[in-house]
Amino acid sequence: xxTLTQEDLSEVLDELCIANTAFAHRYPGESHDRQPVxxxxxxxxxxxxxTAEKIGxxxxxxxxxxxxxxxxxxxxxxFPGYEDLPTYQGNVDELIEHVTQNNAQMQKEAPHIWxxxxxxxxxxxxxxxEPVEDFRIDFEDGYGNRPDDExxxxxxxxxxxxxxxxxxxxxxxxxxxxxxxxSEQLKRRSLRTLDLFVSTLVEKTxxxxxxxxxxxxxxxxxxxxxxxxxxxxxxxxxxxNLAPGTLKMEIMIETTQSILGPNGSSRLPVxxxxxxxxxxxxxxxxxxxxxxxxxxxxxxxxxxxxxxxxLEMMKVAYGNTGxxxxxxxxxxxxxxxxxxxxxxxxxxxxxxxxxxxxxxxxWRLSYSHIRHSLIMGYYQGWDLxxxxxxxxYAAMYYFFLEGARMASLRLKSFMDKAAQATxxxxxxxxxxxxxxxxxxxxxxxxxxxxxEEEATDTGLTLEEIxxxxxxxxxxxxxxxNG
Numbered sequence: 294x295x296t297l298t299q300e301d302l303s304e305v306l307d308e309l310c311i312a313n314t315a316f317a318h319r320y321p322g323e324s325h326d327r328q329p330v331x332x333x334x335x336x337x338x339x340x341x342x343x344t345a346e347k348i349g350x351x352x353x354x355x356x357x358x359x360x361x362x363x364x365x366x367x368x369x370x371x372f373p374g375y376e377d378l379p380t381y382q383g384n385v386d387e388l389i390e391h392v393t394q395n396n397a398q399m400q401k402e403a404p405h406i407w408x409x410x411x412x413x414x415x416x417x418x419x420x421x422x423e424p425v426e427d428f429r430i431d432f433e434d435g436y437g438n439r440p441d442d443e444x445x446x447x448x449x450x451x452x453x454x455x456x457x458x459x460x461x462x463x464x465x466x467x468x469x470x471x472x473x474x475x476s477e478q479l480k481r482r483s484l485r486t487l488d489l490f491v492s493t494l495v496e497k498t499x500x501x502x503x504x505x506x507x508x509x510x511x512x513x514x515x516x517x518x519x520x521x522x523x524x525x526x527x528x529x530x531x532x533x534n535l536a537p538g539t540l541k542m543e544i545m546i547e548t549t550q551s552i553l554g555p556n557g558s559s560r561l562p563v564x565x566x567x568x569x570x571x572x573x574x575x576x577x578x579x580x581x582x583x584x585x586x587x588x589x590x591x592x593x594x595x596x597x598x599x600x601x602x603x604l605e606m607m608k609v610a611y612g613n614t615g616x617x618x619x620x621x622x623x624x625x626x627x628x629x630x631x632x633x634x635x636x637x638x639x640x641x642x643x644x645x646x647x648x649x650x651x652x653x654x655x656w657r658l659s660y661s662h663i664r665h666s667l668i669m670g671y672y673q674g675w676d677l678x679x680x681x682x683x684x685x686y687a688a689m690y691y692f693f694l695e696g697a698r699m700a701s702l703r704l705k706s707f708m709d710k711a712a713q714a715t716x717x718x719x720x721x722x723x724x725x726x727x728x729x730x731x732x733x734x735x736x737x738x739x740x741x742x743x744x745e746e747e748a749t750d751t752g753l754t755l756e757e758i759x760x761x762x763x764x765x766x767x768x769x770x771x772x773x774n775g
Contacts (some may be wrong), residue, residue, distance in 0.1 A: 349424025
């Protein structure tokens with residue numbers, strides 16, 4: 294027997310309906326769209342229609358020069374068990390052939406060798422197929438302050454190159470531009486570059502923008518910067534006959550003032566509100582942020598505790614909003630100190646070895662930074678040099694592949710326990726862990742580390758995995774079995 298009638302509860306239920314609807318609108322959940330695993334920033338003065346292809350060629354060249362096979366790569370990055378791998382070419386060739394021909398057997402009997410081989414093999418194929426996932430034509434730090442005539446010319450020229458890339462199919466899947474900040478000193482220059490680029494591009498393409506085109510707004514500290522860019526987007530869309538909402542933006546968190554406002558409250562949610570639904574991503578600027586924390590140059594690194602604090606604040610503010618989060622970049626470039634002599638002579642053995650040592654150290658640093666980001670739940674970051682790109686994919690692939698078999702077994706077990714609990718009328722109360730395991734495969738598939746076939750080894754169908762909800766999978770199975 295209940296005491297309260299529906300009429301008694303009607304006002305409370307209505308209030309909850311309004312609040313629940315508002316909450317669901319604010320936190321719709323993680324986006325189902327593909328998220329790039331990296332963004333490569335390159336100065337606008339250098340951009341051409343085939344820049345992504347050239348980056349891929351340079352990345353493959355670096356890999357061939359400094360790690361021509363999976364053994365050399367595992368030893369360079371010091372993968373677990375690298376000490377057991379052969380050190381001279383005859384044995385290496387035999388090992389590569391053996392792993393290739395006995396892949397399943399090696400996965401069980403020598404998992405560290407299988408894993409190093411799988412990571413290298415998939416990385417090479419990725420560099421051949423799609424070396425760059427996201428590229429940002431940079432009119433900020435990578436471009437600098439130049440005469441207005443020069444920046445005007447580059448804005449129009451790069452727009453023309455993008456138009457050609459659209460026609461010829463040479464652009465990466467994601468692309469955009471980074472304008473200068475909307476500070477008092479740079480606001481006019483920044484918005485003029487945006488106008489020139491978008492207007493020229495639309496004119497040359499007959500009203501089209503590339504897929505996944507975005508404008509990156511750096512050094513955001515106030516909501517007015519975001520809302521002003523939203524207004525300019527609206528003006529451009531109206532004058533260029535683009536559909537409302539076509540232009541999207543990413544914001545960059547690069548100062549302490551971006552994190553907390555003067556009253557001690559977080560500025561991050563306010564910035565998203567100012568974006569009026571146009572913000573698709575939020576990127577962290579490691580070096581500007583650490584500088585704003587008064588950290589000296591030698592200690593401005595991606596895994597500094599101050600960076601972890603800011604990244605956690607971003608995670609808390611933007612969790613389940615559908616906004617993609619990205620960490621920054623390692624600023625130590627994998628480039629040897631000795632260039633090839635212009636007189637046609639060769640480098641000495643000592644110089645070649647020093648080059649390799651420098652590149653391998655830079656690779657290991659980048660690898661450790663990317664892995665740190667992955668552990669923190671950041672699945673996208675920046676790359677600044679072609680030789681960093683192989684390490685991006687290697688770190689992603691190793692991270693997901695090393696635990697894929699165990700995660701698959703755990704997810705299967707969870708599904709069995711959930712089904713059993715349902716049959717006997719119990720409540721399965723560990724759905725959060727199940728969702729975490731499902732997220733593992735979703736992220737692994739997004740990065741290209743885990744194939745669709747490998748994901749279905751969990752006992753889930755692709756349709757179930759793509760639902761992105763462990764609770765929905767359980768509910769659907771419960772209804773189908775009921």
